[in-house]
Amino acid sequence: MRLVVDLNRCQGYAQCAFLAPDVFALHGAEALMYDPQPADDRRPQVLRAAHACPVQAITVEGEDVGRASDGGGAGASRVG
Amino acid sequence: MPPVSVDGFPETFRREGRIVVVGASLAGLRAAETLRAEGFRGTLTMIGDEPHEPYDRPPLSKQVLLGLVPPDHTALPRRRAIDARWRLGTAATGLDAAAKEVRLADGDTVPYDRLLIATGVRSRPWPHELESDLDGVFVLRTRDHAARLHRRLSAGPRRVLVIGAGFTGSEIASACRGRGLPVTVAERGPAPLVGALGGVIGEVAAELQRAHGVDLRCGVQVTGLEGDSGGRVRRAHFSDGSAVDADVVVVCLGATRNTEWLAGSGLGAGPRGIACDAGCRAFDVRGIVTDDVFVAGDVARSPHPLFGYQFLSLEHWGNAVAQAETAAHNMISASVDRRPHLWMPSFWSAQFGVNIKSVGVPPMADQLLVTQGSLTEHRFTAVYGHQGRVIAATTFDQGKWLEFYERQIERAAPFPPEFPTVDRRPEGRHPIAAGFPDPSLPTHGPTVTLSGHSPADRRLSFTPRRA
Amino acid sequence: MTSASPLRQILDPAHRADPYPLYAELRKTPVVRDGTGPYLVSTYWEIQELLHDPRVSSDARNLNPEAAAFLGQEEEDPNLPPTFLRLDPPDHDRLRDLAMRPFGPPHTPRRISDMRGELAGIVTQLIDGFRGRDHLDLVDSFAYPFPVTVICRLLGVPREDEPRFHVWADTLAAGLDPVHGTPEEREAQRETLRRARADLAAYLAGLVEERRRSPRDDMLSALATDHGPDGRMSPLEMVSTAALLLIAGHETTVNLITNGMLTLLRDPGLLRRLRDEPALAAPFVEELLRFDPPVQLLPQRTTLADIDIAGTTVPKGASLWLLLASGNRDPRRFPEPDRFLPERPDNQHLSFGSGIHTCFGAPLARLETQIALTELTRRLTGPRLAEDPPPYRRNAVLRGPRHLPVVIEGLAD
Numbered sequence: 001m002r003l004v005v006d007l008n009r010c011q012g013y014a015q016c017a018f019l020a021p022d023v024f025a026l027h028g029a030e031a032l033m034y035d036p037q038p039a040d041d042r043r044p045q046v047l048r049a050a051h052a053c054p055v056q057a058i059t060v061e062g063e064d065v066g067r068a069s070d071g072g073g074a075g076a077s078r079v080g
Numbered sequence: 081m082p083p084v085s086v087d088g089f090p091e092t093f094r095r096e097g098r099i100v101v102v103g104a105s106l107a108g109l110r111a112a113e114t115l116r117a118e119g120f121r122g123t124l125t126m127i128g129d130e131p132h133e134p135y136d137r138p139p140l141s142k143q144v145l146l147g148l149v150p151p152d153h154t155a156l157p158r159r160r161a162i163d164a165r166w167r168l169g170t171a172a173t174g175l176d177a178a179a180k181e182v183r184l185a186d187g188d189t190v191p192y193d194r195l196l197i198a199t200g201v202r203s204r205p206w207p208h209e210l211e212s213d214l215d216g217v218f219v220l221r222t223r224d225h226a227a228r229l230h231r232r233l234s235a236g237p238r239r240v241l242v243i244g245a246g247f248t249g250s251e252i253a254s255a256c257r258g259r260g261l262p263v264t265v266a267e268r269g270p271a272p273l274v275g276a277l278g279g280v281i282g283e284v285a286a287e288l289q290r291a292h293g294v295d296l297r298c299g300v301q302v303t304g305l306e307g308d309s310g311g312r313v314r315r316a317h318f319s320d321g322s323a324v325d326a327d328v329v330v331v332c333l334g335a336t337r338n339t340e341w342l343a344g345s346g347l348g349a350g351p352r353g354i355a356c357d358a359g360c361r362a363f364d365v366r367g368i369v370t371d372d373v374f375v376a377g378d379v380a381r382s383p384h385p386l387f388g389y390q391f392l393s394l395e396h397w398g399n400a401v402a403q404a405e406t407a408a409h410n411m412i413s414a415s416v417d418r419r420p421h422l423w424m425p426s427f428w429s430a431q432f433g434v435n436i437k438s439v440g441v442p443p444m445a446d447q448l449l450v451t452q453g454s455l456t457e458h459r460f461t462a463v464y465g466h467q468g469r470v471i472a473a474t475t476f477d478q479g480k481w482l483e484f485y486e487r488q489i490e491r492a493a494p495f496p497p498e499f500p501t502v503d504r505r506p507e508g509r510h511p512i513a514a515g516f517p518d519p520s521l522p523t524h525g526p527t528v529t530l531s532g533h534s535p536a537d538r539r540l541s542f543t544p545r546r547a
Numbered sequence: 548m549t550s551a552s553p554l555r556q557i558l559d560p561a562h563r564a565d566p567y568p569l570y571a572e573l574r575k576t577p578v579v580r581d582g583t584g585p586y587l588v589s590t591y592w593e594i595q596e597l598l599h600d601p602r603v604s605s606d607a608r609n610l611n612p613e614a615a616a617f618l619g620q621e622e623e624d625p626n627l628p629p630t631f632l633r634l635d636p637p638d639h640d641r642l643r644d645l646a647m648r649p650f651g652p653p654h655t656p657r658r659i660s661d662m663r664g665e666l667a668g669i670v671t672q673l674i675d676g677f678r679g680r681d682h683l684d685l686v687d688s689f690a691y692p693f694p695v696t697v698i699c700r701l702l703g704v705p706r707e708d709e710p711r712f713h714v715w716a717d718t719l720a721a722g723l724d725p726v727h728g729t730p731e732e733r734e735a736q737r738e739t740l741r742r743a744r745a746d747l748a749a750y751l752a753g754l755v756e757e758r759r760r761s762p763r764d765d766m767l768s769a770l771a772t773d774h775g776p777d778g779r780m781s782p783l784e785m786v787s788t789a790a791l792l793l794i795a796g797h798e799t800t801v802n803l804i805t806n807g808m809l810t811l812l813r814d815p816g817l818l819r820r821l822r823d824e825p826a827l828a829a830p831f832v833e834e835l836l837r838f839d840p841p842v843q844l845l846p847q848r849t850t851l852a853d854i855d856i857a858g859t860t861v862p863k864g865a866s867l868w869l870l871l872a873s874g875n876r877d878p879r880r881f882p883e884p885d886r887f888l889p890e891r892p893d894n895q896h897l898s899f900g901s902g903i904h905t906c907f908g909a910p911l912a913r914l915e916t917q918i919a920l921t922e923l924t925r926r927l928t929g930p931r932l933a934e935d936p937p938p939y940r941r942n943a944v945l946r947g948p949r950h951l952p953v954v955i956e957g958l959a960d
Contacts, residue, residue: 002156002274003134003157003365004155004156004157004382006398006401006427007138007428007430008397008398008427008437009396010428010479011479011480011482011483012477012479012480013905014651014652015457015909015913017651017652017653018651018656018659018660018910019575019651019659019660019662019725019910019913020660021652021656021657025652025653025656026436026652026656027428027430027433027653028432028433028435028477028480028653029435029477029644029653030434030477030479031430031431031433031434031435031436031477032430032435033139033142033143033146033148033430035143035148035149035153036136036139036153036154036155036156036157037149037150037152037153037154037155044826045660047826047829047915048829048917050777051338051829051832051894051914052829052833052909052910053832054895054899054901054905056893056894056895059157059159059715060157061157061158061159062157063817064890064892065830066731067893067895071163071413078641108857151818192712200868249696451601452601452636453636454637459640461601480599480902480903481599481601481902481903483599484599484600484601487596499602499851499852499853500602500851501601501850501851502603502604502635502636503601503604503635503636503637503640
């Protein structure tokens with residue numbers, strides 16, 4: 001499976017590192033490094049991580065997680 | 081098939097038009113996804129000079145070099161099916177703007193109704209060809225570069241020399257130290273990261289490197305690389321007369337825009353990129369905006385109202401994504417439905433256990449104020465000012481505060497900030513010189529502020545300069 | 548719209564079962580001052596801004612005297628110094644980082660994820676205990692004992708001591724709400740709070756000392772013996788932090804699980820979906836957090852400077868109430884905000900807060916709730932609410948049903 005994290009959005013809440021430590025790891029207090037192509041048997045934990053991300057920075061191929069991006073910065077889409 | 085005009089016939093174009101994207105990396109991919117997401121059903125051709133499907137570059141200087149992730153684990157996830165014809169491993173070698181055709185290295189021509197150029201940048205090589213050909217001399221831009229360098233680092237070199245302490249060089253040095261390898265970093269400027277973040281933060285970066293055992297040499301240039309009889313690099317000579325033995329040399333001297341293929345095309349393309357308007361349409365050499373050629377990503381130079389309408393060429397991951405999405409939208413929209421590319425410059429770097437994040441354009445700054453945290457603790461928020469306004473902010477492991485300062489930039493808030501903050505230390509009482517080498521000063525223009533939360537929502541308001 | 552103080556209305560028990568129409572009214576004015584009291588912020592973007600604003604202090608010592616009195620926070624307790632929850636950086640950062648060392652990344656990344664099997668085991672045991680019963684209170688039989696067992700194990704607090712600190716925990720949780728009633732009643736509440744704090748502090752001090760002398764594989768032992776690069780907590784800081792984690796581990800997840808079951812039981816179609824697709828648990832719990840959060844509001848922040856927001860200036864020194872549950876229902880941020888939609892995209896809810904004070908225990912709460920709801924929906928056959936709305940606790944801040952009476956037809960394996 002393939003994934004990518006928008007590291008501009010990432011603020012180091014580390015929910016992903018808690019919930020899927022095989023795939024996501026903090027280096028230092030805040031810097032996130034991850035495996036962009038984990039084995040498929042990691043899918044459940046990766047999805048838990050992606051849903052838990054408070055800034056919806058994780059995009060997983062084929063899954064409906066991660067916000068439609070504007071490429072970075074803090075803004076999410078306003079409705080209306 | 082005759083070229084299909086868009087204005088007045090957006091629906092026809094969306095149905096039957098031909099779009100060609102030259103550049104099959106992050107920007108190209110995101111543009112393709114956006115085209116399909118917004119209902120483009122015509123033919124889409126993706127041309128890329130690398131033989132790989134679009135892949136992500138930031139991991140190459142971090143987890144790939146650290147050996148945590150194989151280089152080919154970097155393919156980008158597709159946000160949707162693209163339904164494109166792929167010409168990978170084939171460079172574009174020319175553009176016939178009148179005939180609306182892209183010429184490929186294998187002699188083929190690919191016709192288009194609309195074209196997106198997203199050819200990005202390549203690493204600047206070591207300028208002395210004989211030396212750059214030495215075995216053990218590397219650059220790092222592509223997955224193949226990363227694979228080769230990783231293999232070489234795994235062989236256990238005696239010492240790695242990194243030439244250039246920008247973000248890439250610093251991250252490579254960090255990865256090498258993470259692998260327990262001796263590292264020397266040679267930087268021409270007074271400190272690492274000076275060009276992007278200024279001398280004050282550069283000093284913190286220098287401390288970080290040294291605290292992690294890097295042999296950091298600033299204010300020196302590498303004057304020559306020496307090889308052995310087997311053609312392997314062995315030694316580097318510095319401008320201060322010293323020398324260092326190194327069997328791996330990584331050249332991190334920045335990037336040049338991939339625009340050579342556009343020579344003679346009539347587009348306003350040069351070593352600094354391709355200039356475009358706020359809607360991502362390319363300018364031609366006469367300064368007239370084209371109708372059918374768009375640009376996105378590292379190769380583009382786009383005007384930014386928040387920063388004095390300067391043409392900013394941003395090698396930012398987030399810019400590639402945002403601009404690709406905007407360009408793609410604009411390519412299949414009628415004029416009145418187009419959006420300006422008003423993206424707040426943002427980037428990150430993970431090095432030596434620290435997460436560095438930044439918004440705005442720090443090099444425009446004359447002053448800096450540490451509003452929160454402490455430079456000595458390597459954990460802080462620094463705000464940059466230009467002529468009395470906040471124009472950038474950088475955090476070291478304080479990323480949760482950055483969005484507040486991003487709003488300060490958008491609102492053209494006064495600098496220095498007049499308010500107290502939590503975690504204000506003595507070093508944050510007064511602004512200091514930011515320490516950028518020789519800033520170019522734009523004219524003192526009117527204040528422009530930015531508002532809105534989504535690309536479709538961005539608005540500018542304009543307050544004329546007081547007489 | 549009545550002219551009664553919005554704050555009084557929030558605190559009024561009559562609104563406890565369904566505060567959401569009240570929040571909707573409040574959102575007409577994103578930032579509104581309650582008389583001469585705190586500023587209530589009820590809309591999503593404004594709450595997000597303030598949670599990331601370095602001019603907003605979480606330090607209880609910065610509360611203006613009226614706010615402090617109202618919240619029962621006037622005096623510092625020598626037995627229980629402020630936890631990182633009630634501090635600003637740099638002290639906040641130091642203490643939170645120390646507390647995080649034995650709990651999560653970067654130092655102990657697998658502590659929580661390694662508990663999955665154990666969590667499932669506790670859940671199985673509790674549900675097995677329903678055998679032979681057709682009437683249950685899901686709070687007393689499940690939603691309360693589960694998180695309590697978990698936090699006790701994690702911290703290293705003996706489960707058999709639970710009856711003692713249950714009372715202290717309930718008292719301290721209720722203490723997040725403003726004191727109410729006559730001056731005598733308020734003083735009585737403050738006194739009860741003081742005693743609960745003192746008793747809990749004494750208990751935990753003894754426990755921390757035991758673990759220091761004879762460490763085990765739990766967080767209290769780690770805190771008591773850790774030799775990290777940033778030193779160690781003082782014994783008082785350990786006691787305070789332990790109290791915080793113990794209370795937070797009790798009082799919030801209970802409500803999340805209960806609110807989850809309440810939501811499912813009110814909508815059999817939803818319950819069937821979760822039963823048929825247990826993989827939905829993760830997005831389901833996020834939507835539950837948005838829809839009916841256990842922490843309804845954050846009443847303890849103070850401005851350090853004038854702040855311009857939503858066309859208003861909140862003056863320096865003002866007390867702020869951030870109405871998270873209201874922001875979660877803001878139509879300017881969430882389409883169809885009052886509908887429970889597990890497949891809702893881009894669900895950046897406010898329920899764990901945001902910024903540096905974001906909930907410390909969030910990953911644990913998520914895992915507990917995902918496992919609990921998956922197993923309950925899988926194993927309870929023919930579950931029905933016996934009482935709707937159920938009776939709620941008095942708490943307006945840590946809000947949730949006191950009981951959730953249900954009827955079941957049977958129990959699957």
